[in-house]
Amino acid sequence: MSDTSGPVIVVGGGLAGLAAAVSLTNQNLPVVLLESRPRLGGRASSIVDRETGRTIDNCQHVSLGCCTNYRHFCETVGVGDSFRYESRLNFVAPDGRIDRFESSVLPAPLHLFPAFRRLSYLDGPDRRGLADGLRRLAGERNPAAEREPFDQWLRRHGQPENVVRRFWHVVLVSALSESLDRVSVAAARKVFYDAFLAHRHGWTVEIPTVPLDDLYGSVVTTWLEDRGARVELASGVEWLEEADGLVRRVHLRDGTHVEAGDVVLAVPHTRFRPLLPNGVRDRPEYVAAEALETAPITSVHLWFDRPVTDLPHAVFVEGTSHWLFDRGRDEAGHYYQVVISASRTERAAPREELTEQVVAEIRAAFPDARDAELLHSRRITEHDAVFSPLPGTESRRPTQWTPLPNLQLAGDWTRTGWPATMEGAVRSGYVAAENVLARRGQSVSLLQPDLPVAWLSRLLFGPR
Ligand SMILES: Cc1cc2nc3c(=O)[nH]c(=O)nc-3n(C[C@H](O)[C@H](O)[C@H](O)COP(=O)(O)OP(=O)(O)OC[C@H]3O[C@@H](n4cnc5c(N)ncnc54)[C@H](O)[C@@H]3O)c2cc1C
Structure with missing residues (x-):
């Protein structure tokens, strides 16, 4: 078998790469994490809003009670308490009534x-x-x-x-x-x-109480570095060098390289193929995976001069806005985020027009919003936010194993059975890490069990 003494190089510091890096470090393997951007978190990260100076998320991210691996990851790195739990959904009915939905x-x-x-x-x-x-x-x-x-x-x-x-x-x-x-x-x-x-x-909806950067940024870097891993930001990888059926070196865009024992390639599906070694790159399953279609998500960030509702969140049953989240007061005003999923029409709308539409929906739903002044707004669209779960997609999602025994893939788009979510990303990272450990002779189970299926659900609908 091949050399297993070198470090595990994890390429990509989104949740998939972070989950792989954290779990392998926990198993005492030497890990080097290479991320092309100057920050960790990938598609679940924060930016600084230039006008207010406030750190805001690219988009509100939430998870659910069934996301057991994501929860495990957050608890492992010590941010498990940075969430609030909402077991009541507030639906804004088309006639403006608020329907409270609870168990x-x-x-x-x-x-x-x-x-x-x-x-x-x-x-x-x-x-x-x-x-x-x-x-x-x-x-x-x-x-x-x-x-x-x-x-x-x-x-x-x-x-x-x-x-x-x-x-x-x-x-x-x-x-x-x-x-x-x-x-x-x-x-x-x-x-x-x-x-x-x-x-x-x-x-149960789990909503971070801090910016995403506080969940996956310096906290995870410190966690990894304290345990001997290396985290290299602004370190884009250009290609993986293969010899005798193994990846030997990871070449960076700055012309340097790192020797590799194993590699976990945890970049988006739109980016992974050019990095693969010749001979693997053009395999039909990877060409098919690269062509997975994507959907955009738009978030509209609004600062009013006062609270416009006492609800912590609202789900709009009809209209352009899908979810509204109360993000609390800051120096710029009272901050709300509105999420518009599958925003193909909205991303093309002029910014002012979309903001006006969203604000009109908020004013129609919440009487307190009618006199509130909008102080500042911002729109962010992630064009390739998630892969589209079109019919036939599952068979086009590759496994984490590749034909090269020391190369694993990870990412929400790899085969996990889950849609494009933080849970799917963490699962892929854990599976990739299990495979690395297996290659090194350690049989370790990292994937966390799902919530158990209630007996009556199993009786009525069968297993998962
Ligand atoms: C707007 C929006 C809203 C969302 N809302 C939710 C939500 O509410 N709940 C939920 O569960 N999920 C949500 N998602 C989906 C979730 O964010 C993703 O499924 C998850 O973050 C994907 O993680 P990943 O590690 O697979 O990929 P990514 O986060 O894309 O990470 C890949 C990383 O690889 C890096 N990279 C790329 N190329 C290179 C290279 N050559 N060298 C080194 N590094 C490289 C990238 O910079 C990136 O950091 C949302 C996504 C978006 C965009």
């Missing part, structure tokens, strides 16, 4: 049924249609579910138009950042099964 005392999967029945913007037939749709979707474990677009499935099962627009669209566009015609039935099922049906805490 009952019933066991899963019945815990949310009373809340579904109370949604003011669905009538009796809608609610019955929704209950039928949820039951049928939970039972969709056939491989064909991966090949059918979800909008087609909804039509096939006669889901009422109101339920499609005011329920399925609202939940899935936020969870997967895609329109219902660009989501497979399997991807839709995963969201509902894991978050809403399998376990009563699967859907």
Whole structure:
């Protein structure tokens, strides 16, 4: 077998690379983390807003109770307490009413049924249609579910138009950042099964109370360096040198190189292929993975002169805005973030126009906003925010193993069974790290167990 004495080079300091670096360091392997940008966090990171001087996130990121590996990662690096938990969703109904959605005392999967029945913007037939749709979707474990677009499935099962627009669209566009015609039935099922049906805490929303940079920036750097790992920022990798079937060296854009024992390549799917050695680069599975389609997410950052609602968050059932998050008061005013997923139309709109539209929706929903003055605003669009879970996507996601035994892939886009999320990224990093350890003769299980499926859910819908 090959040389396993050299360090593990992790390329990419997003959550996938960080999860791999942290877990391998925890197993006492020498790790070097190379990140091309001057900061860690990748797509989940913060920037400094020039006008206010405040550190703001590129976009509000939230996780759910079912994201067990992400939680494990945060606890490992010591930021597990930097979240608030919301077990009540505040839906802004089309008529402006606020519908509070929370669990009952019933066991899963019945815990949310009373809340579904109370949604003011669905009538009796809608609610019955929704209950039928949820039951049928939970039972969709056939491989064909991966090949059918979800909008087609909804039509096939006669889901009422109101339920499609005011329920399925609202939940899935936020969870997967895609329109219902660009989501497979399997991807839709995963969201509902894991978050809403399998376990009563699967859907608890976990919201960071600090900027993302405070979660994944200097805290993780210090954690790694204190344990002997090296973190090199502004260190873009140009190519991986292979000889005799192994990656031997990692070449940087500045002309230097690092000797490698193993490599975890944790860069986005749009970036990984040019870095691969000849002979591996043009493999059909990697050409297919590079071509995975993506969806944009836009965040609109607003500072008002006062609080506009006492709700910590709101989910808009209709309209341009999807979620509103209260980020608290700072020197620039009272700060809110509005997230617009799958923002293909909105990213093209002039900034002022989009801001006006979002502010109009906030004023319509919250009377206190009508007299509030908007002091400052900012729009950020991430154009390749997430890969689109189109029908057929799962088979195009490569495994973490590559044909070169000391090269692993990681990233939310690699095969994890999860959509593009922080949980998916951390899972990929843990699997890549398990593979590195296995190659070095250590059989270690790093992946964390899912939340257990409630007995009644298993009885009614079968296993995951
Ligand atoms: C706007 C937005 C909102 C989102 N909201 C949520 C949410 O609410 N909840 C959720 O769970 N997920 C959310 N996501 C998705 C989540 O951010 C991603 O799934 C996750 O962060 C991906 O992590 P990653 O490590 O796989 O990739 P990335 O974060 O893209 O990390 C890859 C890293 O590789 C580096 N890199 C690239 N090329 C090189 C090179 N040549 N050399 C060295 N380094 C290189 C990049 O700079 C980057 O730091 C959101 C994403 C966006 C963009």
